[in-house]
Amino acid sequence: MRYMNKKEFLQLVKEKILVLDGAFGTELTKRGMPAGVCPEQWVLEHPMAIVELQREYQKAGSAAVYTCTFGANRLKLGEYGLQDRVVDMNRRLAELSRQALGPAGLVIGDLSSTGRFVQPFGDLPFEEAVEVFKEQVRGLLAGGVDLFVIETMMDIQEARAALLAVKESCDLPVIVTMTFNEDGRTLTGTDPVTALITLQSLGADAVGCNCSTGPEKMAEFIAAMKPYAKVPLVAKPNAGLPRLVDGKTVFDLPPEEFGRYVRPLIEQGVGIIGGCCGTSPVYIQTIVQNIRGMRPPVIGGPEIGALTSARKTVFLGFDQPLTIVGERINPTGKKQLQAELREGRFSEVRRFAVEQAEQGAAVLDVNVGMPGIDEQATMVKAVELLSQLVEAPLCIDSSTPEVIEAALRIYPGRALLNSISAERHKLERLLPVAARYGAMFILLPLSDAGVPATAEERCRLVGEVFARAQAFGYQKWDIIVDGLVMTVSADQKAAMETLKVIEWCSRELGCGTIIGLSNVSFGLPERSWINGAFLAMAVDRGLTMAIANPAGEMIMDLKAALDVLTQKDPNSQGYIHRFSQVKEERANQEKAAPGKTVEQRIYDAVLKGDREIIRDLLETALQEGAEAGAIVDEVLIPAINEVGRRFDRKEYYLPQLIQSAETMKSAFTFLEPKLVNANNGGGKDKARVKVVLATVKGDIHDIGKNIVALMLRNYNFEVHDLGKDVPAQDIIDKAKETGAQIIGLSALMTTTMAEMKEVIRQAKAEGLDCKFMIGGAVVNQQYAEEIGADGYAPDAYGAVKLAKRLAGQAAE
């Protein structure tokens, strides 16, 4: 048994292009494996099948082969009742590969998907996924594998779980290959660059893609990754795209055509190559022939600063636009957010996240620290939610190391840690944590002695922490230095000290910097001027990031301008886009309408559904001597009738109709006492038509019925709404009790519409003298006639018209 260490692996792929194997499934089928069996079990029962196949691959030129353990994890084996044999099967399968290759070949322990989706995207708990992979790793290590591969991963979070499982079990090199679809994303939406940055930061020794597409498309994914790759790149394409022929999956790219794409793949940056579905030893021979004389690509490139979410990469650098980190997900000073977090609710967190992303924050700071909650559990829930809700990468902000570690562990991307200072206990505790999960971090230049007053002392602390971080593999662009913004209202010299730190970091050390912008103006009036001026000065010194509220238009406008002036907004596209969104005039807004009488303005208010002004207008009209009854008859009713006509002509849509009806209701409510007192007509002297409304028994849908109730009330019907799931007898009893002239029945589903018929039958049997109207998604006029109803209304306004007709009221 021998293991390969990471250094040896790197040396190997620097010296030559590493050729892997091809497909197993199709080849084992050719060797007699029947459909529907557990491949790993079948191979153990027919060991020579895999030994011969792997020898053929070796003979064809594969320097390394994967163990036949693609599905040998507890969850997949469980489908065959083999979940308790994971370690033993993996060990034996690894030993078979060693037997096939002998001491010269490399045996790569193969891990792949569990077939379940991992939280936060799916329901498999992250730690359970890690444990599933660790169990498999134990077996493969016992079987003597040289290194590991995590392959055909469709979800970055599952790939992370497997990678952590290997890293936490041994120190062997690990290759990770993801499967990208034709659209250039994994099944769960990760693009190649984002996958690369996430995985290489987390400790993968080589990253790439396998399966799904043919070699031509895969070359595009590799080309996208190469500029950012610190590790060797891997390609293991299918023999073209699959299709189904006579019930069997076939691939249509023959070996010679497959071979034509090998050289371009190497030229794009691939240093480790093999074949996936549909390939065979012949394809591997083709690879070997095509790479003859080629050197492996150079590994590594320029330093980059980059944060990722599961679906997006945000690059940081002197050549990148100023990055705004949204600061609003922080309970300090936010009572509603505090209350929600205490109750375990996250609607404010959702709102802040979506709004900030829309307003231009490229990264979101997440801080849930407050008394009275379990900060760790709350942070984990918030990170799970946000990692799916928004594309912006997260900045994990907490003063508690355990909270930070829990968040970094489950975050499906490369996060920014806020923050690590030179305080001894924090440095010692947090640096290894940040490194373990590959996070970037904000370096806070303060020590156990407090915040240094001078820039020189802060810069010294930056150097000290950076030196410690380098021991964990950190490079300059993996850290972001906080300039430590102090308020100028307390000390006007403070701003200049911060600017000196930014300048030194940018021009001497060569790393990114960040400021908590609004601190500078604390205690001063009209703070945005100070904030804006300070931001411009800081950007001039090389500032790359600012923690701010992106809802502040001035700051975001200034950022757009600064990006142009510092040549970080090519062709001023961002700036032009921001300011080309012409703010439309509120031309139709009629706060004051000179030249119109108050009656005309009341009419318009109903038409526009302007509830806010209707009472004031009515008051004015009454003060000017108008009679309440006349206002109703001559203004309000004609107005609401016009609304109905516009709705019928589709000039109004439903919310407009409802808004107008609500305005009408406000007007009636206001005028009603005056109408009663004056007994002066206006329709109010007439008895109102009574309607009993109900959603029938068994049916729980009542939104449509509620809108009908609202509309009928607004048209001056007396509505008795019994709610939903109402038994027939209750409806009949209510109609009797109130003397209702109309019963309105609603049902949305085919399973409940029959209950309408029962209500009508029963009511008629009891001699109830009233009209029946029905509505709902699955009924129509024909059904109304069939069950003895007096009419069917297709929508809320239709219900009003029908009720008027049934009550014998004049049509409009």
Added chain:
Amino acid sequence: MNDKGQIQFLTHIPAVPPRAMILARLGYRKHATVFDLDQRQKLDKGIREGLLLCETRGAFGRFKVVERNETEVCLAPDVTFTSRSLARLLSYSDEVILMAATVGPAIVERIAQEVTHGDAALGVILDAVASETADAGLDWLMDFINKMLRKEGKKLTEQRFSPGYGDLPLANQRLIYDLLKLERLGLKLTEKCMLIPEKSVLAIAGVEGVEIYE
């Protein structure tokens, strides 16, 4: 995804409904309906708020068709869908995908609150957003499953079928609910086979081979 009864539960589906569908559900007609700026802002705010309230989740499972004739599709001895239209849709399918999407309870509660005691116009906008997001959830699931199937040279039928439509009675929701173990998704099924929260949708689609020209 397999045929061994394994159900996939997805705790967040990034479903975004087409704006045009939300508007159409609200009765908006492109060349007829007239908005002023206030109306548009109210609509935009309502849609944004609705999307924030939707917590779209889903589940799906893959099942073998064990028997099929012109009117029935049988997945197991006690699981038979009786529908001529469905049987026709699944003519070339030896397997089916059963799927479910829900937008969760929060938006349903808010709609009820707005329609009965708040801003009813906002309530109907939220209602349209919720309905369309649930449908968009199924659209997203179909796209997602298609990408998985593509690796096998397979795809879903272009159409999906939901209980309650055509000749597939709503009572079939019970079969899908049980097979997908939808209580794990937080759904309930009433005696009359209605889903709670009500903005939840179930569907069946067939698995077919990819043709050579596709």
